[in-house]
Amino acid sequence: MNNNPVQTIGKIIGVRKTGFYSVISIACAGIAETARPGQFVTVAVGGENSSMLLRRAFSIASVDDRSSYGGVIDIVVSAEGPGTRWLASRKRDDSLDLVGPLGKPYPIPKNPVATVLVGGGYGAANLPWLGKVLIQRGCRIDSIYGAATDLKVYGQLEARRIGGSLTITTEDGSLGTMGRVTDVLPDVMAKHNAAVVYACGPMPMLSAVAQIAQDNGAIAQVAVEEAMACGIGVCMTCVLPIIDENGITKMTRSCISGPVFDAAQVRFADINRLPSDVYGADAMGGH
Amino acid sequence: MVGTSLRGSGPANAPIDSLLVDSSTQLGSVRIPAPVFTASGCAASGQELDNFFDIAAIGGIVTKSIMLRARSGRATPRMAETPSGMLNGIGLQGPGIDDFLENDLAWLQARKVRTVVSIAGNTVEEYGRVARRLRELDWLTAVEVNISCPNVESRGQVFACDAAASAAAITEVRRALTSSTPVIAKLTADVTDIVGIARSAIDAGADGVAMINTLLAMSIDLDQMRPVLSGGTGGLSGPAIRPVAVRAIWQVHAEFPNLPILGMGGVRSGADALEMILAGASAVSVGTTIFNDPSAPWRIQRELREELGKRGFGKLTDAIGHAHTVFEASK
Numbered sequence: 001m002n003n004n005p006v007q008t009i010g011k012i013i014g015v016r017k018t019g020f021y022s023v024i025s026i027a028c029a030g031i032a033e034t035a036r037p038g039q040f041v042t043v044a045v046g047g048e049n050s051s052m053l054l055r056r057a058f059s060i061a062s063v064d065d066r067s068s069y070g071g072v073i074d075i076v077v078s079a080e081g082p083g084t085r086w087l088a089s090r091k092r093d094d095s096l097d098l099v100g101p102l103g104k105p106y107p108i109p110k111n112p113v114a115t116v117l118v119g120g121g122y123g124a125a126n127l128p129w130l131g132k133v134l135i136q137r138g139c140r141i142d143s144i145y146g147a148a149t150d151l152k153v154y155g156q157l158e159a160r161r162i163g164g165s166l167t168i169t170t171e172d173g174s175l176g177t178m179g180r181v182t183d184v185l186p187d188v189m190a191k192h193n194a195a196v197v198y199a200c201g202p203m204p205m206l207s208a209v210a211q212i213a214q215d216n217g218a219i220a221q222v223a224v225e226e227a228m229a230c231g232i233g234v235c236m237t238c239v240l241p242i243i244d245e246n247g248i249t250k251m252t253r254s255c256i257s258g259p260v261f262d263a264a265q266v267r268f269a270d271i272n273r274l275p276s277d278v279y280g281a282d283a284m285g286g287h
Numbered sequence: 288m289v290g291t292s293l294r295g296s297g298p299a300n301a302p303i304d305s306l307l308v309d310s311s312t313q314l315g316s317v318r319i320p321a322p323v324f325t326a327s328g329c330a331a332s333g334q335e336l337d338n339f340f341d342i343a344a345i346g347g348i349v350t351k352s353i354m355l356r357a358r359s360g361r362a363t364p365r366m367a368e369t370p371s372g373m374l375n376g377i378g379l380q381g382p383g384i385d386d387f388l389e390n391d392l393a394w395l396q397a398r399k400v401r402t403v404v405s406i407a408g409n410t411v412e413e414y415g416r417v418a419r420r421l422r423e424l425d426w427l428t429a430v431e432v433n434i435s436c437p438n439v440e441s442r443g444q445v446f447a448c449d450a451a452a453s454a455a456a457i458t459e460v461r462r463a464l465t466s467s468t469p470v471i472a473k474l475t476a477d478v479t480d481i482v483g484i485a486r487s488a489i490d491a492g493a494d495g496v497a498m499i500n501t502l503l504a505m506s507i508d509l510d511q512m513r514p515v516l517s518g519g520t521g522g523l524s525g526p527a528i529r530p531v532a533v534r535a536i537w538q539v540h541a542e543f544p545n546l547p548i549l550g551m552g553g554v555r556s557g558a559d560a561l562e563m564i565l566a567g568a569s570a571v572s573v574g575t576t577i578f579n580d581p582s583a584p585w586r587i588q589r590e591l592r593e594e595l596g597k598r599g600f601g602k603l604t605d606a607i608g609h610a611h612t613v614f615e616a617s618k
Contacts (some may be wrong), residue, residue, distance in 0.1 A: 004338050005338055005339075005616070006338075006339075007339055007580075007581055007582055036585060044580065051369065051370050051371040052368060053371065053372065053525050053526075053575060053576070054366075054368045054373060054578060054579070055578065055579065071484070095579070099339075099581060219522060224344060227363075227364060227366060229366050229368075229373060229375070229578045230577070230578040230581070231297060232335050232336075232338070232339075233331060233335040233580055234329060234330050234331040234336065234577065234578075234581075235329070235375070235376065235377075235578055236365070236377045236380050236579060237329075237349075237363070237364075237366035237375065238363075239360065239363060239365070239380070239391045240363075247574045250359075251359045251360050251380055256335075257521050261506075263430075271363070272362055272363050272364065272517065273362050274359060274362040274517075278355060279358045279359060280356070280357040280358040280359035280360070280380070280381075281359040282356075283354070283356040283357060283358045283383075284358060284359060284360075284361070284378060285439070
């Protein structure tokens with residue numbers, strides 16, 4: 001069950017730079033109180049008469065529902081396009097139009113098992129919060145955060161604060177182990193016999209993590225970052241080929257049925273394709 | 288200040304409190320208590336938007352175009368943001384008419400939402416087959432016929448771009464439904480003579496027209512140097528196309544002043560909605576703006592009442608096509 005999303009005007013209570021990213025803390029009643037790790041918010045960008053119509057989606061990095069501002073959420077912004085640059089240049093006391101919490105959260109194991117949390121770039125944003133929840137459940141957590149270069153590794157401090165081991169990888173070797181998260185994942189999993197791998201990051205990384213988890217007999221829960229126009233389930237742009245409980249692949253909205261999926265349901269090799277066995281593919285043609 | 292008005296020529300009325308403005312409207316013989324609808328394809332079947340406003344309190348939900356069989360839709364990417372707009376190439380993903388009746392329509396009926404069902408087809412016969420499944424549903428506000436589909440029997444030529452093909456599809460739907468269900472033809476502005484297409488739709492039995500559909504467009508990804516959308520081309524929507532919509536509404540209203548027009552294309556505010564009504568629309572639909580602001584239909588309905596009141600219109604129906612009157616008088 002998704003908790004019902006709300007649309008609200010939030011107030012920025014702080015913006016801080018960390019490496020390549022900006023962390024924006026927003027006081028927003030009605031979102032922080034019910035949000036769970038893995039859920040996201042969408043933010044309107046560019047102001048009331050903006051020519052950028054599509055809201056930008058951000059995983060909720062953390063919540064503080066006991067702050068003196070009321071409920072506060074943090075989002076991590078990588079300023080790479082005009083919309084995210086606008087967001088990163090906001091100041092304290094500016095308002096933001098938010099919708100959330102959206103999507104399905106990471107499922108939390110019923111039993112205290114060993115887990116590995118894998119984040120690529122700012123995909124790691126929601127993992128320290130997830131880690132905190134897992135530890136409260138009695139789970140062991142080990143984290144692997146990776147990026148192309150040191151400035152793009154997010155969340156080291158947060159992860160160390162939560163506990164468990166943290167392995168950093170960078171492709172250029174500027175921080176931690178040179179290489180990719182998937183280079184170190186098998187060893188980290190083996191060390192404590194991990195039963196669940198949680199991952200958030202770019203699709204090729206998720207696909208590779210899913211394969212390693214499967215090879216080692218573990219479940220992988222992956223949070224996808226698919227382009228969305230609406231984030232609330234009405235536009236049908238963010239679909240992925242997902243295998244349902246009856247074994248049928250359907251073009252499935254990642255905003256409503258995701259963004260977290262059991263990796264075994266995701267047909268990674270068929271993303272951006274329309275395989276002929278997808279439900280309803282036989283009726284296409286013409287359009 | 289009696290005697291001054293924003294209305295230009297015509298009866299000079301003092302501003303009216305927006306709460307006193309009667310914004311009910313008529314779509315042909317059907318009275319609609321509120322003037323703002325959702326545009327097809329931008330609200331799914333209404334359930335998700337019900338989180339953000341009371342969807343029974345707007346003019347109605349126009350559902351995403353439904354076809355006979357379940358459709359996967361196209362591969363991704365299906366969307367690209369463009370200046371004041373977006374491109375989409377979804378490919379009419381949907382569950383097929385049977386599943387739609389059982390789930391989506393049943394929910395809308397139970398929720399007591401005014402509903403316009405948008406239907407589509409690959410062939411003239413298919414339009415009729417989908418429409419026949421709606422024949423017994425006397426609670427529907429109307430059936431909208433999305434004729435911006437490729438006609439597989441005519442080398443993929445889009446129905447709405449050809450007067451005869453448009454008429455054939457509308458005739459088939461009109462015949463399949465009872466006379467008490469209004470039929471609305473959804474027109475595209477991607478034609479040289481939209482008035483001619485409107486005429487053939489009316490002659491074929493359409494009770495009204497909805498316009499405009501998205502405009503055929505393309506974006507190219509400069510990194511990959513290929514079109515962004517998996518299907519190459521897609522439909523452009525949003526405020527970028529609003530002036531095209533206003534022009535189309537203007538032209539069709541000028542020729543058929545009594546024809547109910549459901550106006551759409553980039554409506555973002557009550558002022559935008561009023562613009563379409565002054566051009567000749569009887570009601571407006573909000574589409575892409577929902578992606579920007581999920582509570583927009585409700586907000587725009589409120590803003591429209593304020594815009595009407597400011598100009599001294601006590602009734603929305605008095606404003607329909609009013610810009611034509613002012614324009615003629617100024618000549």
